[in-house]
Amino acid sequence: MTDTASRPGFSSFALDRCDDLRSDPHALAELLAHPAARQILLRGLDPVGDGAQLARVPLAHDARLDTHILLGKDEEGAPLFVALGPPGLPHGGQFAPRVWEMAAELGPEELSLYGCARSLVDWHARHGFCAVCGAPTALSRAGWGRRCPSCNAEHFPRVDPVVIMLAEHDGRVLLGRQPRFPPRRFSALAGFVEPGETLEGAVARELYEEAGIRVRNVRYVMSQPWPFPSSLMIAATAEAEDDVITLDEKELEHAFWASADDVRAAMAGDPAAPFIAPPPMAVAHHLLRHWVESV
Amino acid sequence: MTDTASRPGFSSFALDRCDDLRSDPHALAELLAHPAARQILLRGLDPVGDGAQLARVPLAHDARLDTHILLGKDEEGAPLFVALGPPGLPHGGQFAPRVWEMAAELGPEELSLYGCARSLVDWHARHGFCAVCGAPTALSRAGWGRRCPSCNAEHFPRVDPVVIMLAEHDGRVLLGRQPRFPPRRFSALAGFVEPGETLEGAVARELYEEAGIRVRNVRYVMSQPWPFPSSLMIAATAEAEDDVITLDEKELEHAFWASADDVRAAMAGDPAAPFIAPPPMAVAHHLLRHWVESV
Numbered sequence: 035m036t037d038t039a040s041r042p043g044f045s046s047f048a049l050d051r052c053d054d055l056r057s058d059p060h061a062l063a064e065l066l067a068h069p070a071a072r073q074i075l076l077r078g079l080d081p082v083g084d085g086a087q088l089a090r091v092p093l094a095h096d097a098r099l100d101t102h103i104l105l106g107k108d109e110e111g112a113p114l115f116v117a118l119g120p121p122g123l124p125h126g127g128q129f130a131p132r133v134w135e136m137a138a139e140l141g142p143e144e145l146s147l148y149g150c151a152r153s154l155v156d157w158h159a160r161h162g163f164c165a166v167c168g169a170p171t172a173l174s175r176a177g178w179g180r181r182c183p184s185c186n187a188e189h190f191p192r193v194d195p196v197v198i199m200l201a202e203h204d205g206r207v208l209l210g211r212q213p214r215f216p217p218r219r220f221s222a223l224a225g226f227v228e229p230g231e232t233l234e235g236a237v238a239r240e241l242y243e244e245a246g247i248r249v250r251n252v253r254y255v256m257s258q259p260w261p262f263p264s265s266l267m268i269a270a271t272a273e274a275e276d277d278v279i280t281l282d283e284k285e286l287e288h289a290f291w292a293s294a295d296d297v298r299a300a301m302a303g304d305p306a307a308p309f310i311a312p313p314p315m316a317v318a319h320h321l322l323r324h325w326v327e328s329v
Numbered sequence: 330m331t332d333t334a335s336r337p338g339f340s341s342f343a344l345d346r347c348d349d350l351r352s353d354p355h356a357l358a359e360l361l362a363h364p365a366a367r368q369i370l371l372r373g374l375d376p377v378g379d380g381a382q383l384a385r386v387p388l389a390h391d392a393r394l395d396t397h398i399l400l401g402k403d404e405e406g407a408p409l410f411v412a413l414g415p416p417g418l419p420h421g422g423q424f425a426p427r428v429w430e431m432a433a434e435l436g437p438e439e440l441s442l443y444g445c446a447r448s449l450v451d452w453h454a455r456h457g458f459c460a461v462c463g464a465p466t467a468l469s470r471a472g473w474g475r476r477c478p479s480c481n482a483e484h485f486p487r488v489d490p491v492v493i494m495l496a497e498h499d500g501r502v503l504l505g506r507q508p509r510f511p512p513r514r515f516s517a518l519a520g521f522v523e524p525g526e527t528l529e530g531a532v533a534r535e536l537y538e539e540a541g542i543r544v545r546n547v548r549y550v551m552s553q554p555w556p557f558p559s560s561l562m563i564a565a566t567a568e569a570e571d572d573v574i575t576l577d578e579k580e581l582e583h584a585f586w587a588s589a590d591d592v593r594a595a596m597a598g599d600p601a602a603p604f605i606a607p608p609p610m611a612v613a614h615h616l617l618r619h620w621v622e623s624v
Contacts, residue, residue: 054579
């Protein structure tokens with residue numbers, strides 16, 4: 035674990051999540067009516083800021099538990115909610131420009147609170163129907179689930195594990211570039227963990243599929259929630275058996291082996307560096323820093 | 330990473346997953362018609378064995394891609410499928426006694442293949458309808474997704490990350506017991522990772538919620554797919570700040586601090602040990618072994 039200041043974005047959630055109160059209707063009604071209760075605002079799925087904080091407003095006097103998610107309680111015990119989005123909310127799978135701007139303004143705990151709220155609001159907007167039977171579902175567990183009144187199935191918000199990794203070979207690390215990246219940006223390779231797979235297996239499979247690189251000695255480095263819409267980034271290093279890249283051009287536009295000097299120059303923002311590094315909000319930035327500090 | 334023989338169950342998946350072929354109808358039709366193509370059989374969600382192997386049968390001549398999941402290709406290039414389950418398949422959230430029996434008979438790679446097939450078949454059985462709009466969905470990507478013909482949403486199989494961890498204090502580790510455990514069984518504490526949470530945050534939250542223990546220095550140990558129905562177990566150790574247990578009796582029946590000698594006795598099956606250890610199929614067994622070998 036790293037200290038708060040050096041963490042990637044969305045990794046500093048600081049509220050008490052109140053898991054023990056989520057299924058207690060009496061306690062929830064008290065939290066909703068609490069004089070210090072507030073809700074954070076989203077515009078669509080984008081954050082609404084107030085300086086370094088997310089904007090907070092009191093709840094309407096007729097606010098209802100079935101349209102509000104309890105995010106948790108702050109240090110003073112004040113409950114914090116977010117309202118479900120309007121029908122037709124666009125899907126939050128893509129990273130929104132507004133979030134990049136806000137991320138520079140918001141403190142780490144506020145950005146993390148926003149990320150959690152965004153994932154949950156997006157999940158509710160895309161899970162109004164029961165996958166088991168097709169009937170409309172209703173919010174349950176203070177927003178941490180949905181229940182089907184027809185077949186009684188319970189559904190829980192998704193958290194999708196993604197591995198993101200640096201293959202190392204002879205003092206260099208493998209970096210790749212997706213076509214959608216900004217110009218000259220390179221980053222660590224990444225991919226979703228599949229059913230029936232260990233994290234170590236997913237790291238090895240993705241590096242082989244995307245770059246033809248076989249690895250051993252996968253080592254965990256750190257994790258990060260990434261709310262676009264609901265990923266859990268799991269960052270690792272691995273030792274490559276050789277350095278012959280066979281690119282999967284459906285996934286990557288280009289890949290190369292970066293030296294420690296290349297990485298140091300890119301992390302320092304040197305215009306002569308052979309690539310532009312991912313920003314501090316991304317776990318790949320911290321993974322590169324971890325690697326360059328270890329060699 | 331550990332070698333195959335010392336891995337927990339379900340962690341030795343050995344097929345080529347053929348990710349690059351899943352969206353290629355021509356390649357998939359060839360795999361389905363391949364003379365060496367086989368399907369493994371499930372009875373409900375239970376495995377059907379043939380000695381140390383899962384039973385394999387040729388595909389019916391009229392087998393269809395929209396009712397079969399491509400699990401992958403074996404070392405000889407033979408494609409392996411599993412058929413979707415019949416309507417009304419019971420939910421696979423609970424561990425089935427038949428699986429415990431079979432796990433002792435099947436080799437590690439076969440058990441892992443079964444686990445992957447079980448997770449996927451169960452997911453399809455519980456995701457016949459679109460969560461976005463409620464319309465019936467159809468298998469896509471060779472069984473690694475479902476598509477809604479009505480709203481065009483794409484859905485992917487769930488992988489739900491779960492942290493499982495040993496808090497350490499003064500040469501002892503915290504073990505707990507859920508009411509549903511067999512008599513005298515104790516294990517590591519565990520819980521689902523939530524949206525907006527790092528793995529390290531989930532470890533700290535669960536230990537505090539279930540046992541009132543505050544921790545620091547969370548360290549990743551290993552991971553394991555656990556197909557009941559779709560968990561990814563992520564095992565860790567952490568340093569406890571003190572040893573005063575405040576039990577959440579809704580989650581745990583009892584918890585105690587086990588010494589290295591206690592753990593060694595339990596792992597050796599000593600009837601005088603103060604508890605019965607989790608079996609080698611469970612990642613908790615390997616986490617305990619990792620810890621006891623490190624102290």
